[in-house]
Amino acid sequence: MILKLLRRLLGRRSRTIQYPIEQPIIPAEFMGCPEADMNRCDRCDQCIASCPVSALDFVDEGLQLDLSLCVFCGECARVCPECIVMSDKFELASKSKEGLKVVFTYG
Amino acid sequence: MSFNDGLIRKISSMAERLEHRGELLHVATSRDQFVDLVDIIHKVGGRLVSLHATDERATAESFMMYAILDHDGCLIEVVSPVWDGVPFQSLVPRVHAANWYEREIQDMFGLTPHGHPDPRPLVLYDDWPQDTFPLRKDFDSSIDIPRIPREYKYRHMEGDGVFEIPVGPVHAGVIEPGHFRFSVAGEPIMALEIRLGYVHRGVEKLSETMPYHKGVILAERISGDTSAAHSAAYCQSVEQLFEIKAPERAEYIRTIILELERLYNHLGDISGIALDTAFAVPAADGYVLRERVLELNEWLTGSRLLRSINTIGGVNKDIDRDKSAKLLSHLVDLRLQFERLSSTMMSSVSMLDRVEGTGILSKENARSLGCVGPIARASGVDIDTRRDHPYAAYPDMSFRIPLQKSGDVYARTVVRIDEVRESFAIIEQALDRIPNGSICTEFTGAPIKTTALSLVEASRGELMHWMIGEEEKPFRHKIRDPSFCNWLGLELAVRGDIVPDFPLVNKSFSLSYAGNDL
Amino acid sequence: MDESTEQLGKQLQERIHQLFGRSLGIREVDAGSCNGCEVEVNALTNAIHDIERFGMHIVASPRHADMLLVTGAVTRNMEMPLIKTYRATPSPKMVVAMGSCAASGGPFLSSYAVVGPVDSLIPVDVYIPGCPPRPQAIIHGIMVALDLLEEANNR
Numbered sequence: 218m219i220l221k222l223l224r225r226l227l228g229r230r231s232r233t234i235q236y237p238i239e240q241p242i243i244p245a246e247f248m249g250c251p252e253a254d255m256n257r258c259d260r261c262d263q264c265i266a267s268c269p270v271s272a273l274d275f276v277d278e279g280l281q282l283d284l285s286l287c288v289f290c291g292e293c294a295r296v297c298p299e300c301i302v303m304s305d306k307f308e309l310a311s312k313s314k315e316g317l318k319v320v321f322t323y324g
Numbered sequence: 325m326s327f328n329d330g331l332i333r334k335i336s337s338m339a340e341r342l343e344h345r346g347e348l349l350h351v352a353t354s355r356d357q358f359v360d361l362v363d364i365i366h367k368v369g370g371r372l373v374s375l376h377a378t379d380e381r382a383t384a385e386s387f388m389m390y391a392i393l394d395h396d397g398c399l400i401e402v403v404s405p406v407w408d409g410v411p412f413q414s415l416v417p418r419v420h421a422a423n424w425y426e427r428e429i430q431d432m433f434g435l436t437p438h439g440h441p442d443p444r445p446l447v448l449y450d451d452w453p454q455d456t457f458p459l460r461k462d463f464d465s466s467i468d469i470p471r472i473p474r475e476y477k478y479r480h481m482e483g484d485g486v487f488e489i490p491v492g493p494v495h496a497g498v499i500e501p502g503h504f505r506f507s508v509a510g511e512p513i514m515a516l517e518i519r520l521g522y523v524h525r526g527v528e529k530l531s532e533t534m535p536y537h538k539g540v541i542l543a544e545r546i547s548g549d550t551s552a553a554h555s556a557a558y559c560q561s562v563e564q565l566f567e568i569k570a571p572e573r574a575e576y577i578r579t580i581i582l583e584l585e586r587l588y589n590h591l592g593d594i595s596g597i598a599l600d601t602a603f604a605v606p607a608a609d610g611y612v613l614r615e616r617v618l619e620l621n622e623w624l625t626g627s628r629l630l631r632s633i634n635t636i637g638g639v640n641k642d643i644d645r646d647k648s649a650k651l652l653s654h655l656v657d658l659r660l661q662f663e664r665l666s667s668t669m670m671s672s673v674s675m676l677d678r679v680e681g682t683g684i685l686s687k688e689n690a691r692s693l694g695c696v697g698p699i700a701r702a703s704g705v706d707i708d709t710r711r712d713h714p715y716a717a718y719p720d721m722s723f724r725i726p727l728q729k730s731g732d733v734y735a736r737t738v739v740r741i742d743e744v745r746e747s748f749a750i751i752e753q754a755l756d757r758i759p760n761g762s763i764c765t766e767f768t769g770a771p772i773k774t775t776a777l778s779l780v781e782a783s784r785g786e787l788m789h790w791m792i793g794e795e796e797k798p799f800r801h802k803i804r805d806p807s808f809c810n811w812l813g814l815e816l817a818v819r820g821d822i823v824p825d826f827p828l829v830n831k832s833f834s835l836s837y838a839g840n841d842l
Numbered sequence: 843m844d845e846s847t848e849q850l851g852k853q854l855q856e857r858i859h860q861l862f863g864r865s866l867g868i869r870e871v872d873a874g875s876c877n878g879c880e881v882e883v884n885a886l887t888n889a890i891h892d893i894e895r896f897g898m899h900i901v902a903s904p905r906h907a908d909m910l911l912v913t914g915a916v917t918r919n920m921e922m923p924l925i926k927t928y929r930a931t932p933s934p935k936m937v938v939a940m941g942s943c944a945a946s947g948g949p950f951l952s953s954y955a956v957v958g959p960v961d962s963l964i965p966v967d968v969y970i971p972g973c974p975p976r977p978q979a980i981i982h983g984i985m986v987a988l989d990l991l992e993e994a995n996n997r
Contacts, residue, residue, distance in 0.1 A: 232612060233892045236978045237985065246626035246641065250971075269538040270942070270949050285945035285959075288973035290541055290632040295640065303626070310970045310983035314961070317945065317969055449919050458954050465954040469918075493923050496902035498870045498883050501920060522919045523874050526953035533952070542949050548878025548974070592884075611888035618885065628976060629878050838876045 248291045248303040253321040255279045257300045264293035264301055276320060284309055284317040328396065334364060335400075347713065348777060349400045355412065358404040362391045363418045365402070370395040371707070372694050373779070374788050375415065375425035376802040377406065377433045379461045387435060390802075391415075391422075392777070392790070397712050399777070411438035421694030424808060432459040432528075447521035447841055450474040458529050459800075465529060479517050481507035486514065489823065493522045497827075500837035504826075511822040516815050524841040531801040536562050537636060537767065539798070543789075544631045547805055547839030549592075552578075552585040553782035554803075554839075555634040557789040560715060562636045564776035565793040568765050572717075574638035576758040579717040581630050581639070582780070583747040583754075588617040589783035589834070590698075590740045590747070591662075596831040597737050598669055601678040606669045613661055620654055638764030648755045659748050666741045679733040683817040683829030686731055695813045696806045697785015699833055702739045703731035709781035720757065721750050731817075733832040770795060782806055784836060805839030865897035868984075869907035869931065873924045873960065874950070875914025878974040879941045883911065891977045898984070904930040909987065911980075912966075915943040915950040916957045928964045936967045936987050940980060945969040 234241050243249070253264075258280065265273045272286035273293060294301045311317050332349075336342050338361050341352040353361050366372065370393040378388045386405035389412065393400045406412045414437035415422035426437040427446035434457040437443060445452070451471035457463060480488075486509050493501035501522040507515045527546055531539055543558035544551040556578055563570060570578070595610025618628045625633045625641050633640055643651070669675060685695070690703035700707055708725045710718045726742030728735035771793040778789045785806030792799040814833045818826055870883050886893045887900060901907050904927045916924055928937070939960040942948040950956045960966055970983035 232889055233895065234890055234978075236891075236981055241978050244623040244626070246624065247622060248626040248632065269534075269541040283946070284942075284971040285969060286942060286948065287971060288541060288545075288942050288948060289627075290973075291626065291640075292541075292632075307972070307976055307979045308982045309972065309975075309979065310968055310986040312968055312986065314945070314969065317971060452918075463954075465952065469954060493920070494871055494904070494927050498880050498900055500872045500875070500877055500880065501923065522923070523872065523876075523914070523917055524919060524955050525874055525915065525917055525950045526955035527950075530950065530953050545876045545878070545949060545973075548876040549881050551878070608889050611885075612890060615885055615888050615890045618881075622976075629881060629974065631973070836877060 243305040243307070247305055247307075248289050250284065250304050250306040250309055250319070251282060251287070251289075251291075251293055251301055252304045252306075253280050253282075253301045255300070255321050255323045258323075261297075263296045267292045267296045278320050279322040280320070282319045282321070284311075284319060285314055328368075328398075331365070331368060331395070335361065338364075345401075345775070347399055349398065351400060351402045353402060353404050355404050355406065358389065358391070358402065359413050359415055359418065361402055362393065362415055365393045365395055365400055366419045368395065370400065371691075372419055372421040372425075373399070373786070374790065374802060374804045375422050375429070376790070376804075377429045377435060377459075378792060378800045379433065379459065381408075382461065387433060389429070389435075390790070392788070394707075394712070399713070401777070406435050408434070411436040413438050414440040416440050420692045421809070423812065431457075433457050434460065444476065447524040449521065450476050458526060463529075465526075476519070478505055478519075479515070481515055483509070485509050502837050506823060506826070508823060511824075513818050513821055513823060513826065516818050516826075518811055518815055520811065520837060521841050523838045525838075527842040528801055528803060531798055531803075533797065535797050539801075540635060541632075543803075544634075546803060546842065547807075547836045548629060549589055550585070550782045550784065550787070550805070550836065550839060552581045552630040552634065553780045553787055554789075554805075555631075556582060556716070557778045557780040557787055559634050559636050560778035560780070561776040561789045561791045562767075562793075564778065565771040565773050565791065566636075566767065566769060567772045568637055568767060570638040571762045571765055572759045573642075573761045574763045574765075576717045576754050577639045577641075577643055577763065578634060579721070579754045580643065580751050581625070581633055582716065582782075583751045584617060584621055584624075585630055586783040587744060587747050588614050588621070590744045591617060593831065593834045594666075594669070594737060594740055594744070596834070597679065597733065597828065598675070600828045600831050601675045603669065603672060603675050606665050609661070609665050609668075613658060613665065616654075616658060620651065624651065635764065635767075637767040638762070640764070642763050643755075643758070648758070652752065652755055655748055655751060659745075662744060662748075670738075670741075676734065678825075678828065679737060679832075681730075682733045682825050683821055683832060684730070684732045685813050685817040687729070689816050690731065690813060693812050693816075694809045695785075696809050697781070697783075698736055698739045698743065699810050699813055700785065701726065702728045702735035704729045707786070709779045709786045713779045715778070715780060717754055721753050723750050733828055736832040784834065784839075785810065803842060805836055805842070807835040807837075807840040810835055811840060865899060866909060866984075866988075867899055867901040867907045868909045868911050869901055869904045869927070870911045870913070871904075871924060871927050873912050873914045873920045873944070874917035874956065875941065875943060879913035879944075882974045882977055882980060883913070883940075885977045886980060891981070893981065904928075905932065907931050907935070909936045909938060909984070911938050911940055912944050912960045912964075913940045913974075915947040916960060916963055918955050918957055921957050921963065924960075924963060937964055938968045938970060938983055938987055939966045940970045940972075940983065941975060942971055942973045945971060948973070
C-alpha cells in the first residue's frame with residue numbers, strides 16, 4: 218500500500234500557488250474592492266442607503282469608501298450597477314486606518 | 325405527516341388555545357401546565373428543538389416562553405406567560421435538553437428557573453452586572469455596562485491523585501476560544517467541563533435593530549462556515565412573514581449552495597480526523613480537496629464561504645448552463661479523488677485503532693440531550709431536517725441518510741464520508757433538474773404574518789431561526805445553532821478516554837463556538 | 843509570464859528568503875470572530891497556499907510568536923484574554939488585524955457585548971480588509987507588515 222501511495226504521489230506536480238511571485242487566477246464573480254465610476258454618479262444616495270455597515274459616504278471630492286468597515290457583500294454594486302463594480306482587487310492591506318479610506322473622485 | 329390523534333386530545337385537554345399555523349401546531353397554555361405539557365410530548369418521543377423567551381410586556385403584560393418540539397415530523401409550539409420576579413418551574417429535571425436554554429433565558433431576560441440543577445451564568449460573564457438583561461426591550465445598548473467582579477464557580481472533583489487541567493480560551497490550534505477544564509486521574513479523563521461564551525457578540529439583540537434586507541448580512545456572520553445555511557434560514561423566515569415564495573430555480577440554487585457548504589465542512593472534518601491521528605498524507609490530500617471546493621464556491625458565487633448569495637426572495641447569482649456543465653465535471657473529478665482519500669483512510673489499521681471505540685456517545689444520551697446532525701446520526705438517532713421538514717428543493721431530491729450505531733469517532737467519520745457521497749449526488753440531481761425561470765421574487769410590502777419558524781439542515785445539523793416580525797425589522801429573532809445542542813454531548817463522550825484523545829473527539833464533534841455563543 | 847515579471851519575482855523571492863532566513867512565528871487569536879477568518883487562516887497551511895514555503899509557521903503559543911494575527915471584533919469576554927496574549931508575546935512583536943471586524947468592529951460594532959476594534963486595545967501594525975480576506979490577501983498583509991511589499995496605492 219505504501220508503495221502504491223508513493224507512486225501516486227511522485228507522479229504529481231506541485232499544486233502550490235506561488236503567490237506573490239505569481240498572481241493567482243481571480244474568477245470573474247469574485248467580489249473584491251468595490252470601485253465607483255463617479256462620472257456616471259448622480260448622487261442618488263442609493264449605494265449609501267443600501268450598505269449594511271455604512272462604509273460609504275459622500276465627501277467633497279466624491280464618494281468615500283471605508284475599507285475597514287466594508288464586508289464586500291456587493292450590495293452597492295447590485296443597487297447601482299451603472300457606477301459601481303466589484304473589482305478583482307484583493308491586495309488591500311494597509312499600515313494605517315487612513316490608508317483604508319478610498320475616495321472615488323469626480324472627473 | 326399528520327398529528328397523532330391521542331396526543332392531540334391529551335394536549336387540547338391541557339391547552340387554553342390550539343391553532344394550526346401551517347406546519348406548526350401552536351398551543352397556548354397556562355404557566356402551571358407548561359412543564360407537564362412539554363413533558364407529555366417529550367415522553368412520547370418529542371424532541372426539544374428550542375426553548376426561548378420573548379419580552380412581550382408591552383402587549384401581553386408578561387414575558388412569554390416558547391418551547392418548540394418535533395414529534396414524528398410534526399412541530400409543536402407550546403407557549404405560556406412568565407412574569408418578572410416570579411421564578412418559573414424548570415424543565416431540566418424532566419427534559420435534560422432544556423439545560424442550556426434555561427440558563428440562556430436567565431442570562432438574557434432575568435427570569436429565574438426554579439429547580440434547575442446548574443443555574444450558573446452561561447454567556448454573560450463574571451463581571452456582568454446582575455440586574456442588566458440584554459434581551460429585555462428596555463435594555464439600552466448605548467450605555468457602558470460596568471464591570472462588577474464576580475467569581476464563576478467551576479465544578480470540582482476531589483480525591484487522591486485527581487488533577488485539573490485548564491485549557492483555553494486561547495488554544496494551540498487555529499480554532500475559536502472556549503475554556504475546557506479536565507479532571508483527570510492519571511491519563512483518563514474523569515470529567516470535562518466546558519465553558520463557552522467568549523465570542524458572545526449579542527447577535528440576537530443586533531438583529532432586532534437591523535432591517536430585514538440588512539439582517540441577511542448579519543445572519544451570514546453568525547457562524548462563518550455555516551454562512552449559507554444561516555442566511556437560508558433567515559431568508560426563509562422573512563419569506564414566511566411576508567408570504568412571498570422564492571422562485572423554483574432559486575430553491576434549486578439554494579440547495580446546491582447548501583450542499584457545497586456541507587461538502588467543504590465535511591471534507592475539512594474528515595481531513596482533521598486524519599491529521600489528529602497523525603496520518604499526514606490523507607490529511608494533506610483532504611485539505612487540498614476542501615480548498616478545491618472553496619475555490620469552486622468562489623468561482624460560482626464570488627465568495628469562498630458562500631456569502632452574499634442568499635437574499636430575501638431568492639438568490640443573487642444564477643448558475644447558467646455553462647457553469648452547470650463545468651461544475652458537473654469538477655464534481656466527477658472531486659468524487660474520484662474523494663473515494664481514493666476515504667479508502668486510504670479507512671483501510672489504515674493504525675488510524676482505525678485510534679478512532680474505533682473512542683469518544684462514545686450512546687444513543688440514550690444523544691436523545692436525551694437533543695443532539696442533532698451527524699453526531700446524532702452516528703449514535704443511531706435517525707433525524708435529518710432535509711427529510712423530516714423539507715425545504716428548498718429537497719422534496720424533489722432522492723438521497724439516503726447515513727446512520728451508524730456505535731457513536732464513536734469512527735462512526736462520526738463514516739457518517740460524514742457517506743454524507744459527502746450523498747452531497748455529490750444531490751448537487752448532480754439538482755443541476756440535472758434545475759427548472760428555468762427567474763432567480764428572485766421581489767421583496768416589497770409589509771409583513772402579513774407575525775411569526776415564522778425555519779429549519780435548515782446545516783453541515784453540523786439542524787439549525788433554527790424563529791422570528792416575531794415587525795414592520796421593518798424583527799421584534800424577536802431567536803437563532804439556535806446545531807452546536808448549542810451538541811456541546812453537552814462532548815462532555816459525556818470524552819469521559820473515560822485519555823487526554824490525548826480529546827483533540828480527536830473534539831474534532832469529530834466539530835462544533836461551532838461562534839454559533840453557540842451568538 | 844513576461845521577462846520583467848519573472849525578474850521581479852526572483853528579486854522578491856530573494857528578499858523573502860533574506861528576511862525569513864530565521865522564520866516567522868504567527869499566533870492566531872480569535873477575539874470574537876465568526877470563524878470565517880479562521881477558515882482562511884487554516885487554508886494558509888494547506889498545500890495550495892502553503893505559507894511554510896516562506897518559513898512562516900502558525901505556532902501554538904504566544905510565547906513562540908513574532909506576530910499576532912487577530913481576528914474579530916473584540917468581545918467583552920475576550921478583552922482580558924487578548925491583552926494577556928499580547929503581553930505574553932515577546933518583543934519585538936507585530937500585530938496584524940485581519941478582517942473587517944478586527945479593523946473596525948464591522949457589523950458588530952454597536953453591540954453591547956463588543957468592546958471595539960482591535961486597535962482600541964492593543965497597537966495594530968497592519969490592517970487586512972476583507973470578510974474574510976482570501977488567503978493571498980492575508981499573505982499580502984503579512985508582507986506589508988514586514989515592509990516586503992510596497993503598499994498597494996494603485997487603487
